[in-house]
Amino acid sequence: MYENRNNLSDLTFNNRESSKVLWDMKYALDASAIVAITDRKGIITYVNEKFCILSQYTSDELIGRTHAVVxxxxxxxxxxxxxxxxxxxxxxxxxxxxxxxxxxxxxWVSTVIVPLLGEDKIPYQYISFRRDITEKKNLEITLQLAYKVYQNMDQGIIITDPTGTILNVNKAYCTITGYSPKELLGQNPKILKSDLHDQSFYYEVWKNLKEKGRWTGEIWNRHKNGHLYLQKLSLTAIRDERDHIIHYLGVSTDISEKEKLRKDIIATGKLQRTLLPPPIDNQWILVDSVYAPANYVSGDFYDYYWDEEQGVLSGYLMDIMGHGLTAALQNSVLRVLFRQTLNHTKNLVEVLSVINKDSMNYFLEGTFAAALTFRLDVKRRTFTFACAGLNKFLRLNTKGEIIVEKQGGPYLGILEDVIFEERTIVINPGEAFYLLTDGFMDLFEIDLPSFSSEVFKENMEMLRNIGTQGLNDDATAIGIMSYPYGEMMT
Incomplete structure (x- = not known):
């Protein structure tokens, strides 16, 4: 503490002393620091030019006030x-x-406040020396924020030196691996090795890192408790100004549950396919189909039943509005309802009415289904159909002309009391019908397909090829062609 009042009083520059040494000290202070002096109550009695420049106040605006002004x-x-x-x-x-x-x-200012004491050991004024540290402080705040973000990210982050020694990990990385930071720091990521990848796998990883500076892929690792987990990992080589690798940065996400869900979805899609009816090719009719889910499982489904004795084919095509597992489950419910309701004798309007009423309990708000049910009688040469949202299909006559058959009908699962209509058309032997869900029909709204009346199987193959071109919607088609009764078509 400063106790020589006479010498310190001279620093208030009241012109009591004209010593060159003291003026040199003032010059040095003003040149190197932001200086302010207050009395014992905190009232400002002196500020230097640097204080005024930084605060943007003049000395007249500051003297006589407290530091509350800033x-x-x-x-x-x-x-x-x-x-x-x-x-x-x-x-x-x-x-x-x-x-x-x-x-x-x-x-921001780094501040030192020095009390100037009187003979009674009580401060009578205070002198403060400050340095502008705004840039440094803002950098610190930015780094602190970055560290908080780093520690609270959902992705696991690991930083190693060029030899692979772990230098830092965040909380998510510890959660994913099961290890604490203390257990990981100083170790090599090899402690997570699952032994499911061979040496060539790791060779390619390191080759990409050194040559391209990064690698991204999926890798199996072993958790601390022994179980295996799949993670998506992105590795980046960090280089200095001399282009030398100084660190490796890894960002990982545990995708084990996503992989399990993906496998379940694929299995569900395969199961859906096993429930589809096989093609029919006999002396009366030729029936084939195309089933192209947009993503593993489909909201589309179809089924048909052939009664050889009666010469009648009954069936339906439906399209659940939506995709994924929810649509697949609703699909299963409707499939059961159609199986219970549709037969060769029941009126098609009655079929749709019963299914619509029963399905109301199984549709979530905002979801519904479109359907078309049909009956082909090869002996009577009639094609009867009723529509519920799938309100049109393509008919190809023996001249090769495509006719868009339309029939209005409300969707299933929206309103309980609705009216469906049944329509019957007379067909000629050799005519074909192509019943399509929106995945196909939306494409054909602009440009009808180039079907040939003589090559039914080629027409179906064309639809099959379209269905493999990455459509944005589930695409399903049933193709039906009637042979002349009792004759095999060559």
């Missing part, structure tokens, strides 16, 4: 009360303070 509101009241408690005891106080300039901009 208070930014960042620090709690206890911050300043603790500071005053210290300096009032004659203790030197040091700390970083955020202030606010006249234009409202914020700045």
């Amino acid at each position: 208070n930014s509101g960042y620090h709690p009241r206890t911050f300043f009360s603790d500071m005053w408690r210290s300096i009032s005891k004659g203790e030197i106080w040091e700390g970083d303070i955020q202030n606010k300039a006249k234009d409202g901009s914020l700045y």
Whole structure:
């Protein structure tokens, strides 16, 4: 503490002493620091030019006021009360303070406040020396924020040195691996090795890292408790200004559950296919189909039943509005309802009415289904159909002309009391019908397909090829062609 009042009083520059040494000291202070002097009540009695430049206030605007004029509101009241408690005891106080300039901009200063004591050992004024640390402090705040983001990311992050020694990991990485930071730091990621990948796999990883600076892929690792998990991993080589690798950065996500779900979805899709009816090729009719889910499982389904004795083919085509497992489950419900309701004798309007009423309990709000049910009687040469949202299909006559048959009908599962209509058309031997869900029909709204009346199987193959071209919707088609009764078509 400074106790020589006479010498310190000279620093208030009241012109009591014209010693060159003291003026040199003032010059040095003004050149190197932001200086302010207050009385024992905190009233400013002196500020230097640097203080004025940084705060954007003139000395006239500052002298006679307290430092509250530059208070930014960042620090709690206890911050300043603790500071005053210290300096009032004659203790030197040091700390970083955020202030606010006249234009409202914020700045940080590293501050040292020195109490000047009288003969009674009580401070009679305070002199503060400050340095502008705004850039440094903003960088610290940015780094602190970055570290918080780093520690709270969902993805696991690992940083190693060029030899692979682990230098840092975040919380997510510890959660994924089961190891604590203490257990991981200083180790090599090899402790996670699952032994499911051969050496050539790791060779390619390191080759890409060194030659291209990055590698991204899926890798199996072993959790601390022994179970295997699949993760998506992105590795990046960090280089210095001399292009030398100084660190490796890894960002990983545990995708084990996603992989399990993907496998379940694929299995569900395979199961759906096993429930589809086989093609029919006999002396009366030729029936084939195309089934192209947009993504493993389909909201589309179809079925048909051939009664050889009666010469009648009954069936349906449906399209659940939506995709994925929910649509697949609703699909299964409707399939059961059609199986229970549709037969060769029941009126098709009655079939749709019963299914619509029964399905109301199985559709979530905002979901519904479109369907078309049909009956082909080869002996009577009639094709009867009723529509519920799938309100049109293609008919190819023996001249090769495509006719778009239309029949209105409400969707299933929206309203309970609705009216469906049944329609019957007379057909000629050799005519074909192509019943299509929206995945196909939306394509043909603009340009009808180039079907040939003589090559039914080629027409179906064309639809099959279209269905493999990555459509945005499930695409399903039933193709039906009637032979002349009792004759085999060659």
